[in-house]
Amino acid sequence: MTARAARATEAARTARATEAARVNGTAGRPRAGAAARVLAAAQAVAAVVVLARLARGRRRLPPLAAPVPDTSPGSGPAAWIGRDGSPGGGSPEISVVIPARDEERRLGPCLRAVLADPAVTEVIVVDDESSDGTARLAAAYGATVMRGCPLPDGWVGKQWALHQGLRRARGEIVVTLDADTRPCPGLFGALAAALADHDLVSAGPRFVCDGLAEQALHASFLATLVYRFGPIGPPAPPPPHRVVANGQCLAFRREAMRRADGFARVRGHMTDDVALARTLAADGWRVGFLDAGGLLEVDMHESAAEVWREWGRSLPLRDVTRPAWQAADLAVVWLAAALPALRLAAGRPTRLDLALLAVRVLLTAALRRSYARPGAGVALSFLLDPATAVRLTQATLRPVRTWRSRAYHPGRPYLPGRRDRADRAVPAAFADAVRCGARPAPPARNAAR
Incomplete structure (x- = not known):
């Protein structure tokens, strides 16, 4: 041929x-x-995992609710009963500790709300070497201002401030708040009542996000937390290495936390709240992450750029999660959230992609309750899931360890409940905190109590 x-x-x-x-x-x-x-096949596995986690939301613990005052004859003004009839609320002394570094612009609304709550016995603002008028503002409102000591080696600033504030607190119950929180009446009584069933209570707030882009990006980040850990308020506690918490609002018994030495044990972690919750859960503490959207609002960021930079930095939980779980969590986000959105944008979604997008739309409807003023940003947040996956991956591979003009050295890998020889220096740190923290006379508002 x-x-x-x-x-x-x-x-x-x-x-x-x-x-x-x-x-x-x-x-x-x-x-x-x-x-x-x-x-x-991997996407199908991720879909099953996400559905299983979302299904836990059907059996969530009830949200925190303000205790109902007991108006029966002979009851004192500070006597409260919970909605289930159990004692709780305003009877125990409650100390509120607020760590503050350069928070003059955001601290005022938080202090106004806390100081107006009759359940609160004292308010302590730990001024963490601020360069602005944080201390003056706190004193003007009537809070007890504690001058923080210089930051020791190996500590992250927030843990050091809380560590010092805990030593100053006198209340039986201590509630820690970030400066950007906005407590509503009844929050502190509800937290005190919740400690009847838990040793550490973390409150999930309602978020204040102004602007379409800020709200959309924030809601996209929030959705990744639900995909990785399920809704807050799980009926059964997860294993210690999967516990999560919100450090913007924590409540615990003062003496129990002192004995546990909690803040010192997580002193080097940037993700301090989750590190604390996982360490204490490994010790046997009952850790509760409860919905407090009706009693607490948080105005975290001022722009979408700040959400991308700051929240995207912390959400991977890199310094408290083992590498295998980091990889698994990122895979779930990419396969179950980012990939369907990318294929939809390309006009080539599979049937599984469409099913996952339908799940995401249902989650979006649920997430609206997490915002003080939900708008179109929440509804459109799924479009930003690919960008969110990129940010989480970036922060996992190249973590940032700077905060408020401070740079921190890389922390140790998280191991639940670990103590080491460095903890022996803690009693000396307590003494330094007592000597360094100023002890002004209590303001008239706190002295009256």
């Missing part, structure tokens, strides 16, 4: 194959390879 005849024969065979493909409807459709099948 001549070369020309061979080429003609091959061309005819190719033409017949093309015609057959056209007839069968497979022309231009790439043959699924092994990689595509593996990706599809």
Whole structure:
């Protein structure tokens, strides 16, 4: 056979194959390879994981609610009963500790709300070497201002401030608040009542997000937390290495936390709240992460850029999560949230992608309750899921360890409940805190109590 005849024969065979493909409807459709099948199987596993976690929301613990005052004859003004009839609320002394570093612009609304609550016995603002008027503002409102000592080596600033504030607190119950929180009446009584069933209570707030872009990006980040850990208020506690908490509002018994030496044990962690909760859970503490959206609001950020920079920095939980779990969590976010949105944008979603997008829409409806003024940003947040996945991956691979003009050295890997020789220096730190912290006379508002 001549070369020309061979080429003609091959061309005819190719033409017949093309015609057959056209007839069968497979022309231009790439043959699924092994990689595509593996990706599809991995996405299916991620979908099952997400659905299982979301299903826990049907049996969540009830949200925190303000205790109902007992108006029966003979009851004192500070006597409260919970909605279930159990004692709780305003009877125990409650100390509120607020760590503050350069918080002059945000601290005022928090202090106004805390100082107006009759359940609170004392308010302590730990001024963490602020360069602005934080201390003056706190004193003007009537809070007890504690001058923080210089930051020791190996400590992150917030833990050091809380560590000092705990030593100053006198109340049976201590509530720690961030300066950007906005407590509502009844929060502190509800937290005190919740400590009847828990040793550490973390409150999930309602977020204040102004602007379409800020709200959309924030809601996208929030959705990744639900995909990785499920809704807050799980009926059964997760294993210690999967416990999460919100350090913007924590409540615990003062003496129990002193004995546990909690803040010192997580002194080097940037993700301090989750590190504390996991360490104490490993010790056997009952840790509760409860919905407090009706009693607490938080205005965390001022722009979408700040959400991207600051919340995106902490949400990977890199310094409190083992590498295998970090990889698994990122895989869930990419496969169950980012990939469906990317394929939808490309106009080639699979049936599983469409199912996952439907789940995401349902989650979006639930997330509206997490915002003080939900708008179109929450509804459109799924469009930013690919960008959120990129930010979480970036922060996991290249973590940032700076905060409020301070740079911190890389922390140790998280191990629940670990103590080491450095903890022996803690009693000396207590003494330093007592000597360094100023002890002004109590303001008239606190002295009256």
